[in-house]
Structures are given as C-alpha cells and as structure tokens.
Amino acid sequence: MNFTLHSTTDYHRRELTSLGWETTLCNALADPRSPCRAILGIDAPYGQLLGRWLRRHVPFPAVSHLVEVGGGYGWLMGDLLRQHPFPHVTMIDISPKLLNVQKDTLGRIRADIAYREEDFLDTPHDLLRGADLVILNENLGDFPTITDLTREDLENPPGTASPELRAAGALFRGHDLPIPERASFHVNSGALMALEKLCRAEVPYIFLSEHSCEAVVSIPYRDLIRVPASGNPECIVLKGHKEFTIRFSHLEKLAQARGYRTVRGPVADYIPFRLTPRVRAILKAPSPWRDEDEIVRYFLEDLFKYEYLLLVKERETGPAQDGATPACRRCGKCCLADFAAYIRDEDLARWQREGRRDILAVVAREDAVWAGDHLVSAADGRYLRGCPFLMWEGDHAGCAIYETRPATCRNFQPASSEICPLWRPSWP
Numbered sequence: 001m002n003f004t005l006h007s008t009t010d011y012h013r014r015e016l017t018s019l020g021w022e023t024t025l026c027n028a029l030a031d032p033r034s035p036c037r038a039i040l041g042i043d044a045p046y047g048q049l050l051g052r053w054l055r056r057h058v059p060f061p062a063v064s065h066l067v068e069v070g071g072g073y074g075w076l077m078g079d080l081l082r083q084h085p086f087p088h089v090t091m092i093d094i095s096p097k098l099l100n101v102q103k104d105t106l107g108r109i110r111a112d113i114a115y116r117e118e119d120f121l122d123t124p125h126d127l128l129r130g131a132d133l134v135i136l137n138e139n140l141g142d143f144p145t146i147t148d149l150t151r152e153d154l155e156n157p158p159g160t161a162s163p164e165l166r167a168a169g170a171l172f173r174g175h176d177l178p179i180p181e182r183a184s185f186h187v188n189s190g191a192l193m194a195l196e197k198l199c200r201a202e203v204p205y206i207f208l209s210e211h212s213c214e215a216v217v218s219i220p221y222r223d224l225i226r227v228p229a230s231g232n233p234e235c236i237v238l239k240g241h242k243e244f245t246i247r248f249s250h251l252e253k254l255a256q257a258r259g260y261r262t263v264r265g266p267v268a269d270y271i272p273f274r275l276t277p278r279v280r281a282i283l284k285a286p287s288p289w290r291d292e293d294e295i296v297r298y299f300l301e302d303l304f305k306y307e308y309l310l311l312v313k314e315r316e317t318g319p320a321q322d323g324a325t326p327a328c329r330r331c332g333k334c335c336l337a338d339f340a341a342y343i344r345d346e347d348l349a350r351w352q353r354e355g356r357r358d359i360l361a362v363v364a365r366e367d368a369v370w371a372g373d374h375l376v377s378a379a380d381g382r383y384l385r386g387c388p389f390l391m392w393e394g395d396h397a398g399c400a401i402y403e404t405r406p407a408t409c410r411n412f413q414p415a416s417s418e419i420c421p422l423w424r425p426s427w428p
C-alpha cells in the first residue's frame with residue numbers, strides 16, 4: 001500500500017499563468033517561421049493538419065456541437081473553425097488564465113463560443129450527451145495518476161482508498177483491463193475516468209492525443225528515430241507540476257469495451273514531414289550542431305512519442321443513411337495509400353512467424369517517406385503510387401497477400417473514410 005495519487009488540479013487552478021516551457025506540438029507549429037514548420041510536408045499549423053486528417057474519419061457537416069477540453073491558447077480550435085463553421089462550440093478548461101487567453105484568441109474568430117471554467121472530470125453528463133466531437137489534445141497527462149500500485153491494491157482497494165482508486169479498480173474489473181505484469185505500476189486513473197465519462201455520454205467522435213508510454217516509431221523511420229517507451233506511465237517533471245505519460249492500450253481497450261471503433265497511431269500520421277538529406281543528417285548526428293537542429297530533432301521524436309486515439313461509434317455514424325455498411329466495389333482506391341506506414345508490429349510478427357520473407361523484403365525495400373504530397377522510396381527516390389501488393393483481376397482490384405494482409409486493411413470498412421468513393425460527405 002505505497003501508492004500515491006498525483007494531481008495537477010491546484011497547479012492549473014492557481015499557479016499556471018502560461019504554458020511556459022511546456023511546448024506542445026500545437027505551439028511548436030504555431031509560428032510560420034518555426035524550424036519545425038520548415039520540415040513539414042504541408043506547411044500548416046497543427047490544427048489545420050489535424051483537421052485535414054480528422055475529416056477522413058469524421059463527417060464535419062454532421063458535427064453540430066464541437067467541444068474542446070484543455071484548449072491551451074485556443075490555437076487548435078482557431079484552426080478548426082477556419083476550416084469549418086461548426087454551429088456550436090464549447091471550450092472547457094480548468095485554468096482561469098488559459099480560458100481568458102482562449103477567449104482572446106477565439107473572440108477574434110467567433111463571438112458565440114461557450115467557455116466553461118471547470119475540471120473536465122466535473123463536466124455535466126448532459127453537456128457531453130449533446131456533443132458530437134470532443135477533442136482532448138495533450139492534456140490527459142495532466143489528469144490524476146495513481147503511482148506505485150500493486151495488483152492487490154487494484155483488485156481489492158482498501159476501505160480507506162481514495163475515490164480515484166476505487167473508480168480505477170471498478171474500471172479495470174468492468175472492462176477487463178489487463179493488470180500490468182510487474183510488482184508495482186502506475187495507472188492513469190484520471191484519463192480512464194475521463195474516457196469512461198465520454199463513452200457513457202455516447203459522444204459519437206472522441207479524439208485524444210498525449211505523450212505515450214507505449215510509443216512505437218513507424219517502420220520507415222526506425223533506424224533514424226528512437227523513442228524510449230517503458231510501457232508503464234512515466235513521470236515528466238515540468239514547470240511547477242508533474243505529468244505522466246499515458247498507457248494508450250488501456251484507453252483503447254476501454255473504448256472497445258464500450259462499443260467504439262478505434263483508430264490509433266503516432267501523431268506523425270497527421271503531421272507529414274520531409275526526410276530531406278539535412279533532416280537525416282540532423283537525426284544521425286551524435287549531438288546537434290545548432291539550437292535549431294536540436295529543436296527539429298526533439299520535434300521529430302515527439303511526433304512518435306505522442307500518440308492519438310480516435311473513437312468512432314459505428315452505430316451512430318454508419319456511412320449509409322440506413323446504417324448498413326455498403327458492399328466494397330473493389331475499385332482499389334484504398335490500396336493507393338502508403339502500405340509501409342500502415343503496417344503494425346503485429347503484422348510484422350505474423351509475417352515472421354509465417355516465414356513470409358517475400359513480404360518482409362518488400363517492406364524493407366519500400367522504406368516510404370512523405371515528400372510533401374506524395375510518397376517516395378527513401379532508398380532510391382522512386383515515386384510510390386500505392387500498395388506494392390495491389391493487383392488487377394479483370395476490372396477489379398485484388399490483393400496479392402489477401403490471406404495475411406495488414407490489420408489496417410482487414411479492418412477497413414467501405415465508406416468509412418474519404419479515400420473510399422462510397423464516402424458520403426453530407427451525412428445527416
């Protein structure tokens with residue numbers, strides 16, 4: 001019983017005056033002159049890049065009420081509102097200071113935004129019931145974390161246990177979350193409670209991003225970018241407070257237990273960058289030459305240290321108006337996406353198990369990198385036009401490795417994203 005509850009509530013309510021040196025990805029990309037902007041495939045601020053990616057999964061016209069929790073300086077919401085005129089917008093933040101900054105930033109764009117100063121864990125259920133998309137960008141780590149727990153503490157919380165520990169224990173039991181296999185471990189109780197709250201309110205679309213303790217670098221970049229990931233939430237000491245990295249697998253499991261479809265990956269999925277010879281040199285150098293190079297290096301590492309999790313409630317967002325998923329036309333459009341970037345470790349492990357050296361050789365050879373608006377092979381600069389296993393069977397597309405295709409392909413639902421011609425942008 002050595003556990004401790006860490007909370008940043010007092011810091012955010014009373015001490016916080018600015019984000020200080022807590023440079024979020026959103027802040028890193030806000031200034032067009034930032035060295036991080038110079039290496040992007042698409043030169044745009046964070047919110048624009050996120051919005052561009054979100055639209056593939058979320059029909060913006062169907063989002064009547066957009067809620068952002070912990071919006072910092074309001075820049076992400078500003079970028080989203082410039083892309084789409086969401087009819088109702090609510091900003092929730094525990095920090096009175098930051099809420100004022102948000103009013104200032106967003107007041108220049110829209111006058112009818114609702115601002116709520118509150119701890120998200122106290123936000124009323126009814127408000128969330130009416131929300132269509134809720135965004136929590138880089139703030140789950142601020143929510144309470146219980147450290148140094150044992151299996152016994154979690155399975156049988158002592159009578160004197162805090163409400164957070166009792167709530168965490170109930171979530172582990174209720175959703176069958178795997179208890180970590182180590183003598184003692186940390187649990188992101190606040191993040192789990194926040195997600196449970198959103199799922200209970202049946203918000204159709206929920207987007208989360210945060211520093212992960214389970215980060216994985218995508219295959220094409222593994223030789224260049226290394227990020228440590230212990231699997232157990234790690235403490236990060238920041239100005240005036242401590243945060244914890246997030247165990248996304250627990251959040252993902254909870255979401256799936258609540259009937260959501262999930263999309264998960266590194267933030268690099270929606271922030272494409274150019275792996276130019278200079279960027280390669282920065283990443284390969286034993287230590288950075290200039291401050292600017294150091295900023296770029298940290299930024300690139302962060303693109304993989306930070307994960308996102310998008311939750312979609314299939315029932316409410318069925319692509320066809322009658323709720324049924326339409327039949328695939330086998331047009332092959334979804335196979336024009338980048339194959340290498342969608343491969344997961346489970347696919348690699350399976351191909352290794354199955355002895356599919358043919359596939360593994362192609363994966364190694366493709367080494368795809370984003371060159372602004374198309375993919376090229378990092379090895380020889382070849383223009384990559386799509387999946388190397390796409391083949392044509394008469395007038396329709398086929399897959400040369402169908403029986404062992406990547407999980408992303410197996411799980412893809414026709415009409416679930418803009419890449420598919422069956423996608424309907426004007427969903428109700």
Ligand SMILES: C[S@@+](CC[C@H](N)C(=O)[O-])C[C@H]1O[C@@H](n2cnc3c(N)ncnc32)[C@H](O)[C@@H]1O
Binds near residue numbers: 024027094
């Ligand atoms: C690291 S900043 C992220 C800001 C912004 N989303 C970004 O990506 O730049 C964390 C934000 O979450 C807010 N926050 C922290 N704990 C919160 C809580 N329990 N409820 C609501 N907001 C919270 C902070 O005040 C701050 O605005």
